Amino acid sequence: MTGRKLVVSALVLALLQIGFLGWIVAGRAAILRNGQEVLLKVEPVDPRDLLRGDYIYLSYDISRLPVSLIANIPAGQTTSDDGPVTVRLGKDADGYWRAKSAWLGKAPDAAADGEVDIAGHLSSGWSLTADTTLSADYGIERFYLPEGEGLAIEKDMRVRPFGVRVAVAKSGKAQIKALMDGDTMLFEEPLY
Amino acid sequence: MASYSTRVRQDIARWAENGLIDAATADALARDVEANDRRSLSFGSILAMMAALLFGAAILIFVAANWEAIPRLARVVSLFAVILAGYVGGAVVKTRGHPAIGEALWIVAAAAFGGAIALVGQMYHLTGDESSAVLTWCAGTALAAVMLRSSPLTVAAVGIAVGWLVMTLLGGFRLFGQTDFPHLYVGMAVILFLLSYCTLSRPARHLILLSLILYAALFAADHDMLQVAVALVVVSAVLFAAAVTAPGPVERIVQLGGRLPLHALIGFLTGMAMIQFTVADGEANANFAIASAVALSGIAAAIVLAGRESRGLRWIAYLGFAFELVIVYLVTMQTMLGTAGFFLVAAVFLAVLAFVIVRIEKRWAAPALQGG
Numbered sequence: 329m330t331g332r333k334l335v336v337s338a339l340v341l342a343l344l345q346i347g348f349l350g351w352i353v354a355g356r357a358a359i360l361r362n363g364q365e366v367l368l369k370v371e372p373v374d375p376r377d378l379l380r381g382d383y384i385y386l387s388y389d390i391s392r393l394p395v396s397l398i399a400n401i402p403a404g405q406t407t408s409d410d411g412p413v414t415v416r417l418g419k420d421a422d423g424y425w426r427a428k429s430a431w432l433g434k435a436p437d438a439a440a441d442g443e444v445d446i447a448g449h450l451s452s453g454w455s456l457t458a459d460t461t462l463s464a465d466y467g468i469e470r471f472y473l474p475e476g477e478g479l480a481i482e483k484d485m486r487v488r489p490f491g492v493r494v495a496v497a498k499s500g501k502a503q504i505k506a507l508m509d510g511d512t513m514l515f516e517e518p519l520y
Numbered sequence: 521m522a523s524y525s526t527r528v529r530q531d532i533a534r535w536a537e538n539g540l541i542d543a544a545t546a547d548a549l550a551r552d553v554e555a556n557d558r559r560s561l562s563f564g565s566i567l568a569m570m571a572a573l574l575f576g577a578a579i580l581i582f583v584a585a586n587w588e589a590i591p592r593l594a595r596v597v598s599l600f601a602v603i604l605a606g607y608v609g610g611a612v613v614k615t616r617g618h619p620a621i622g623e624a625l626w627i628v629a630a631a632a633f634g635g636a637i638a639l640v641g642q643m644y645h646l647t648g649d650e651s652s653a654v655l656t657w658c659a660g661t662a663l664a665a666v667m668l669r670s671s672p673l674t675v676a677a678v679g680i681a682v683g684w685l686v687m688t689l690l691g692g693f694r695l696f697g698q699t700d701f702p703h704l705y706v707g708m709a710v711i712l713f714l715l716s717y718c719t720l721s722r723p724a725r726h727l728i729l730l731s732l733i734l735y736a737a738l739f740a741a742d743h744d745m746l747q748v749a750v751a752l753v754v755v756s757a758v759l760f761a762a763a764v765t766a767p768g769p770v771e772r773i774v775q776l777g778g779r780l781p782l783h784a785l786i787g788f789l790t791g792m793a794m795i796q797f798t799v800a801d802g803e804a805n806a807n808f809a810i811a812s813a814v815a816l817s818g819i820a821a822a823i824v825l826a827g828r829e830s831r832g833l834r835w836i837a838y839l840g841f842a843f844e845l846v847i848v849y850l851v852t853m854q855t856m857l858g859t860a861g862f863f864l865v866a867a868v869f870l871a872v873l874a875f876v877i878v879r880i881e882k883r884w885a886a887p888a889l890q891g892g
Contacts, residue, residue, distance in 0.1 A: 331533075331615035332615075334611045334614065334615055334668065334669075335608060335611040335612055335615065337611070337667045337668060338607040338608045338610065338611035338626075338667075338668060339604075339607070339608050339611075340667070341607050341663065341664050341667045341668065342603050342604040342606075342607040342608055342629070343604075344663070345603055345633050345660055345663075345664070346600045346603055346604065348660070349596075349600070349633075349636050349637065349640060350600075352640050353596065353640055353643075353644075356640070356643075356644040383645075467646060468645060470645055470646075471645050472642045472643075472645055503644060503645075504644070504645040517643075517644075517645075518592075518593075
């Protein structure tokens with residue numbers, strides 16, 4: 329490859345990679361800016377080693393989904409397949425949003441005012457019998473902290489209720505906006 | 521320092537300018553010179569590559585530290601700047617006749633791309649995405665390797681792919697037990713192997729073949745399947761036969777510098793060892809005896825058929841032979857003899873091994889001296 333061609337390829341390559349990263353950032357920032365805001369209760373988490381990277385592992389009360397909420401379980405199916413799940417959230421009197429109903433795959437109709445659909449993922453092998461719960465994840469189960477602050481917060485979380493403010497895009501994609509210690513805001517995420 | 525390759529490259533540029541050769545020929549010539557130039561790795565270029573790897577690791581760990589003193593927008597922008605400066609700067613430096621430094625800068629840029637992916641994941645608290653993040657990093661590095669025709673970047677892409685395979689299996693991504701075996705790796709290996717022709721990267725092809733043997737071994741271990749090990753042995757034997765009977769055509773296809781038999785032998789020995797472990801099941805039996813006989817005759821055949829041409833192959837064969845002696849001993853005698861017995865038998869084995877190696881090396885050395 330001749331000199332100028334190589335430099336031009338390098339420039340195009342750099343712009344491609346930067347553009348790709350910028351596109352992800354822009355998409356995530358758009359969810360934060362435009363998404364419907366919901367407050368979710370975070371539950372105490374299992375103790376885990378935080379030495380490797382500083383994040384706390386978050387478990388929401390919507391992470392455990394009662395099977396009875398799921399409206400469209402195909403007849404005769406006893407265990408879940410790996411795939412998407414849509415959970416419709418509604419706001420309760422205490423300000424937290426909780427799961428009101430859920431569907432495997434997409435929701436059949438649009439969410440009414442005061443309700444939000446959040447897109448989750450179900451792994452295969454969960455029992456689908458009526459009185460059990462299964463575990464869904466929403467891509468918001470992790471909160472990264474500055475080095476050294478993970479343990480203290482995780483300890484506090486086990487003694488009093490913490491909440492997470494989440495922005496949910498129209499597509500159902502969720503994005504953590506802020507970590508709340510009761511009513512005090514611990515971390516708020518800037519757009520970028 | 522104007523090395524031979526630098527001078528040839530200047531000549532090629534001049535010939536192209538004067539219309540003596542067309543652009544395609546100039547390109548092909550320049551790449552050929554470059555590919556052959558790389559074979560003599562200088563100490564300086566090794567140091568440059570090590571510095572680049574350290575720099576890349578520093579970027580990745582810096583991102584992981586999530587240091588708040590620098591706003592993250594500034595962190596993102598500076599990583600973008602490293603990507604841009606690394607790729608473009610590397611290209612400029614390379615065209616000015618310092619290929620080693622140029623390649624090292626590209627490695628830094630590729631590391632910065634991986635660091636930026638991690639940083640974006642951290643900024644927006646993305647979960648469960650390590651696997652796809654590493655795959656994205658691998659794809660970005662492979663793209664860079666093709667666009668810049670860079671052998672080190674190809675090797676880096678293969679390295680990231682192997683890292684992905686190992687981390688997925690070790691449960692680093694918390695996937696083990698939930699998903700199936702990462703067969704996607706075979707597809708990645710095939711794509712990277714094809715790309716390595718475009719980037720003239722023989723080291724990448726060597727690494728891919730070795731990683732595929734690792735993949736097969738992990739797959740066989742994970743699924744406890746004799747069939748996988750047998751398939752590895754058969755494929756290796758076929759490749760070996762092909763490489764020995766038709767060295768010219770095979771070398772034109774794989775372009776491994778005549779080292780395909782070496783990989784095939786490693787694959788064969790790995791597969792045989794897994795078969796032996798499986799069929800032995802802690803005690804000697806007829807199947808184990810057959811498997812051991814096959815392994816030992818395979819080693820002998822490899823030395824007879826291809827040992828003359830390749831010293832490396834001979835040493836792999838000796839290692840395999842030593843391993844076979846140990847494994848046969850462990851399975852057959854383990855229960856009967858104590859530690860002293862083991863040392864005694866090991867001493868006898870080593871003596872036998874030394875005798876065999878000395879005999880063979882002497883036999884091959886004589887004609888080589890005459891020929892050379």
